Amino acid sequence: MKNIDSRSHVRGESIYVNDIPVREDTLFGVVLGSPVAHGKLKKVDFSEALKMAGVEAVITASDIPGENQIGSIIQDEELFADREVHFVGMPVALVCARSEALARKALAAIRVEIEELRPILTAREAHAEKKFICPSRTFRIGDSDSMWKKCAQVVEGQAEMGGQEHVYLETQGAYAYMLEDGAVKVHSSTQATKYVQVGVARVLGIPMHKIEVDVNRIGGGFGGKEDQATPWGAMAALAAYTLRKPVKLILSRADDFTMTGKRHPYSFDFKLGLDQDLKILCYQVEAFQNAGAAADVSPAVMERTLFHGTGSYHVPNATITCHSCRTHLPPNTAMRGFGAPQAMFAFEAAIMKAAATLNVPPMEIQRKNLLQEGDRFPYDQLAANCNAGTCWDTAYKKFAVEKLKKEVADFNKKNSRFKKGLSLFPLCFGISFTKTSLNQGRSLVHIYTDGSVSITTGVVEMGQGVNTKILQAAAKTLSIAPRRFTIHSTNTTRIANPSPTAASSGADLNGKATIMACEALRARLQGVACRELKAQDPAQIEIRDEIIYLKGKATALTWERLVALTDESRVPLSEHAHYATPVIYFDKTVEKGHPFAYHVYGTAVTAVTVDCLRGTYEIDLVKAVHDFGSSMNLDIDIGQAEGALMQGIGLMTIEELLIDPKGKHIYNNLASYKIPDIYFAPKEVEIVPLDSHPDALALLGSKAVGEPPLMYGIGSYFAILMAMREFNPKMKLQLWAPLTHQKCLLSLYDDYGDLLK
Ligand code: MTE
Numbered sequence: 001m002k003n004i005d006s007r008s009h010v011r012g013e014s015i016y017v018n019d020i021p022v023r024e025d026t027l028f029g030v031v032l033g034s035p036v037a038h039g040k041l042k043k044v045d046f047s048e049a050l051k052m053a054g055v056e057a058v059i060t061a062s063d064i065p066g067e068n069q070i071g072s073i074i075q076d077e078e079l080f081a082d083r084e085v086h087f088v089g090m091p092v093a094l095v096c097a098r099s100e101a102l103a104r105k106a107l108a109a110i111r112v113e114i115e116e117l118r119p120i121l122t123a124r125e126a127h128a129e130k131k132f133i134c135p136s137r138t139f140r141i142g143d144s145d146s147m148w149k150k151c152a153q154v155v156e157g158q159a160e161m162g163g164q165e166h167v168y169l170e171t172q173g174a175y176a177y178m179l180e181d182g183a184v185k186v187h188s189s190t191q192a193t194k195y196v197q198v199g200v201a202r203v204l205g206i207p208m209h210k211i212e213v214d215v216n217r218i219g220g221g222f223g224g225k226e227d228q229a230t231p232w233g234a235m236a237a238l239a240a241y242t243l244r245k246p247v248k249l250i251l252s253r254a255d256d257f258t259m260t261g262k263r264h265p266y267s268f269d270f271k272l273g274l275d276q277d278l279k280i281l282c283y284q285v286e287a288f289q290n291a292g293a294a295a296d297v298s299p300a301v302m303e304r305t306l307f308h309g310t311g312s313y314h315v316p317n318a319t320i321t322c323h324s325c326r327t328h329l330p331p332n333t334a335m336r337g338f339g340a341p342q343a344m345f346a347f348e349a350a351i352m353k354a355a356a357t358l359n360v361p362p363m364e365i366q367r368k369n370l371l372q373e374g375d376r377f378p379y380d381q382l383a384a385n386c387n388a389g390t391c392w393d394t395a396y397k398k399f400a401v402e403k404l405k406k407e408v409a410d411f412n413k414k415n416s417r418f419k420k421g422l423s424l425f426p427l428c429f430g431i432s433f434t435k436t437s438l439n440q441g442r443s444l445v446h447i448y449t450d451g452s453v454s455i456t457t458g459v460v461e462m463g464q465g466v467n468t469k470i471l472q473a474a475a476k477t478l479s480i481a482p483r484r485f486t487i488h489s490t491n492t493t494r495i496a497n498p499s500p501t502a503a504s505s506g507a508d509l510n511g512k513a514t515i516m517a518c519e520a521l522r523a524r525l526q527g528v529a530c531r532e533l534k535a536q537d538p539a540q541i542e543i544r545d546e547i548i549y550l551k552g553k554a555t556a557l558t559w560e561r562l563v564a565l566t567d568e569s570r571v572p573l574s575e576h577a578h579y580a581t582p583v584i585y586f587d588k589t590v591e592k593g594h595p596f597a598y599h600v601y602g603t604a605v606t607a608v609t610v611d612c613l614r615g616t617y618e619i620d621l622v623k624a625v626h627d628f629g630s631s632m633n634l635d636i637d638i639g640q641a642e643g644a645l646m647q648g649i650g651l652m653t654i655e656e657l658l659i660d661p662k663g664k665h666i667y668n669n670l671a672s673y674k675i676p677d678i679y680f681a682p683k684e685v686e687i688v689p690l691d692s693h694p695d696a697l698a699l700l701g702s703k704a705v706g707e708p709p710l711m712y713g714i715g716s717y718f719a720i721l722m723a724m725r726e727f728n729p730k731m732k733l734q735l736w737a738p739l740t741h742q743k744c745l746l747s748l749y750d751d752y753g754d755l756l757k
């Protein structure tokens, strides 16, 4: 089935926050951000700004009736800086004017006095100064300490990985206005209606039931609107509440880049031990997460780093530690993969180092150590329906890796300026929120008396096609035509307390709740049909393609007639259902449990060509065998896989978060921050579904797909590195993603490497 949004998207009719018709008296907000990364806020003088025509107010911390606090996991984040600023772009005030242009003009007239303090910018620096977001954590399996001496080879090293901008097409934003009796309505571009509602309630000092948060859809989130939609919703609501006028606040791309958090940069110290047969005996890693200036969801991201510390491999002895380090950068946040890509990069980097030291192809170490059925993860869960080896072997055969290897070797023999590289990357990603309590979904289904159906769930459509999947699940359960359904906006008055749309679990959790609601409705309809058709038992009734069957035979009773009869019989045609993932649990006191409903597997093959004169590279192909379970919508799923892959390639290659020594990002648009475009895309992309079993905990057996394929991008890093080593075998092995063209060029000519320091 086609994505139900495709028609309105193509026609330009899809409604985002900025498309909502605004009231005539609407004010437009622009945020004043701190110009420095760390300092004492001495004075904010906005008297001149207030004198300007069309400017109605400048709102600061002192206007907040409730708490100046929007931190979710840890309450350490002010809405507006009060006494100190902690990152460049930290909101200090909101200017409200009759137009955005007027507000921007006024912004320039505000004088801010700040006494600058020294900023901490890297995780390693913060670690040295013991600046942490939360206590560090360690996952352990076996006993790595005593194993090192039993290893035939031990390698140690460091790896660095940069962050990443989300670059959702729709920037952050909200539109807020007063309803009756002190209530506020907020249209927000958020992945988490609840978080905005909680944030607004806290800032305004009013109960949650006075706040309605509505999201029709968002123009991409990629994790960036899980926690970080809250400030803009809270600011718009605060201004609307204070001024009693509607307030719209949509960030410009430049403000969005400056003020919002990104994927976490990480630093790693690793140590890997292997036996004579290249079997991994032990692994030890210390991960330093650059969390930025406030907790945001960093503790949860750190947890996923710990869970994915050993990637797709079986490691009998492992010690995985992660420190969440507080720096003076915008609070880093959720982003597709959520701490896992970094952990997997570190592990692959360790394998690369071992391979380089032993002079064997990394593939040999990789294949020997892939997870097998029943292997224990460091967090105690066992690998079940483990497809790691199957994906690898299928990819190896299907994509003729032996032949590719030969082609690459031949090419490299013949060419001196251009070199090719090849890599395989195995994926294993756990599905479920690592915080067990978040694994619940809700759905509200109304059947109207004409037989049409409306559905509201807790999930937010952000381009991933989740609403189409929800509709498919409902249409299948009720056995009626898709055209009978409308999926409505995500709204806190219809679905209360939803989990954020994240962790790739949106479809599983809310789709399963939808099936439950539809099953309950179907049972009622069967009861009414049973009476109407004078059958003995509702079990003899079946609804199939809008026709009512009795004992397997079609009757004259139709869906529409049955629905009308049900209402006439005063049997309710609405149902609200709640689904909570069974089986999963986790005990933090011992860091053991069964946190994931299931795992998603896959293997990607990547081939690249490096121009060793210029340091540029092209990605020749990425071909992956991916475990979709039994996909319920392969069009959507392949789209997710290809999109995620591109985002992952960008992360590992050309996307670089450059900051100056004072902590200011030295890019603020898409010319200075490069994301992959069609010219940079691999010349060939092929995603082949693995012939695998449907998983009972996945929606209709169709495994979660939103995040996992992003990690195939890691393969591009190592393919480029392999090509570079062909050119200069003595090159220092630098494990520092992203491997930009610039870094590539400088590493190829090793002597110049120090210029980058
Ligand atoms: N796809 C599109 N087009 N836009 C997005 O913002 N976000 C990703 C992924 N795919 C995203 C996307 C992220 S980070 C997650 S967690 C999942 O979608 C969330 O949706 P799901 O739970 O329905 O898979």
Ligand code: MOS
Residues within 6 Å of the ligand: 191, 221, 222, 223, 224, 226, 334, 335, 336, 337, 338, 501, 502, 503, 504, 707
């Ligand atoms: Mo996705 S990072 O879990 O929103």
